Amino acid sequence: MDAQGEIAIDLQDVVVAFGARVVIDRLSLTTKRGEIFGLVGASGGGKSVLLRAMLGLLPKTAGRIAILGTDRDAASPAELQALERRWGVLYQQGALFSSLTVLQNVEFPMREYLKLSPRMMREVAMAKLDMVGLAPRDGEKLPSELSGGMTKRVALARALALDPDIVFLDEPTSGLDPIAAGEFDSLIKTLQDTLGLTVFMITHDLDCLRLVCDRIGALADGRIVEVGAMDAMRASAHPWVQAYFRAARSHSGQGAQTLV
Numbered sequence: 001m002d003a004q005g006e007i008a009i010d011l012q013d014v015v016v017a018f019g020a021r022v023v024i025d026r027l028s029l030t031t032k033r034g035e036i037f038g039l040v041g042a043s044g045g046g047k048s049v050l051l052r053a054m055l056g057l058l059p060k061t062a063g064r065i066a067i068l069g070t071d072r073d074a075a076s077p078a079e080l081q082a083l084e085r086r087w088g089v090l091y092q093q094g095a096l097f098s099s100l101t102v103l104q105n106v107e108f109p110m111r112e113y114l115k116l117s118p119r120m121m122r123e124v125a126m127a128k129l130d131m132v133g134l135a136p137r138d139g140e141k142l143p144s145e146l147s148g149g150m151t152k153r154v155a156l157a158r159a160l161a162l163d164p165d166i167v168f169l170d171e172p173t174s175g176l177d178p179i180a181a182g183e184f185d186s187l188i189k190t191l192q193d194t195l196g197l198t199v200f201m202i203t204h205d206l207d208c209l210r211l212v213c214d215r216i217g218a219l220a221d222g223r224i225v226e227v228g229a230m231d232a233m234r235a236s237a238h239p240w241v242q243a244y245f246r247a248a249r250s251h252s253g254q255g256a257q258t259l260v
């Protein structure tokens with residue numbers, strides 16, 4: 001595979017502004033295929049804005065955004081649609097359709113993008129539920145009947161519906177208790193190992209950063225101020241990164257859970 005083929009996300013001097021308010025300020029970042037990349041940053045620092053700009057849900061003001069080798073500005077509408085089929089997204093609140101059953105939620109992207117028979121769609125959706133550790137009987141439930149952890153799993157199953165090359169996760173373990181969060185982390189890691197999935201996730205979860213992410217990027221002042229593995233974060237001279245990961249150090253010293 002050439003160097004370009006090994007790159008998952010390539011951001012060069014990206015600017016996103018709302019009027020005079022610059023939220024993302026000439027940010028550059030490259031992530032690799034097959035890696036789990038975690039993005040951290042202060043609350044209100046622009047993580048979700050960056051994610052939405054990468055997904056094309058928000059216009060950037062300047063710079064270059066290329067995902068899986070497709071430059072958003074240079075791509076035709078057909079190429080952009082093809083790109084969208086190659087990613088899955090888990091939004092912060094899970095964002096399931098409340099009137100649809102679990103199975104119907106997982107089938108939803110297939111209805112939109114694939115021409116499959118109802119039987120085939122059901123079979124694929126069942127396989128995705130199994131992949132995220134849910135039982136066949138959970139498929140008939142409505143979102144209101146699910147626990148927080150199950151909701152995240154269903155949202156992940158839906159993000160996996162089109163067999164994506166990359167998944168974007170916006171705070172996947174927020175609102176989960178430590179056990180459910182740890183189980184979800186294990187699941188992400190297993191999917192990386194078994195499917196070769198590339199993951200870009202926003203997270204505040206220090207265990208997840210430490211145990212699941214291959215590399216971490218720290219967003220401050222609208223830019224990536226540090227990037228690397230946990231050791232690089234701990235050794236960073238940047239004041240915000242130091243303050244954030246000092247908490248991680250004391251946290252791991254208290255015997256944080258390890259993944260099995």
Ligand SMILES: Nc1ncnc2c1ncn2[C@@H]1O[C@H](COP(=O)(O)OP(=O)(O)OP(=O)(O)O)[C@@H](O)[C@H]1O
Binds near residue numbers: 018046047048049050
């Ligand atoms: N559509 C918009 N119009 C104007 N300002 C916006 C818009 N969307 C986001 N912002 C502003 O951009 C800034 C960054 O918001 P963002 O949601 O990206 O933060 P975040 O890093 O994801 O925070 P959190 O960790 O709390 O979710 C905030 O000041 C927010 O008010």
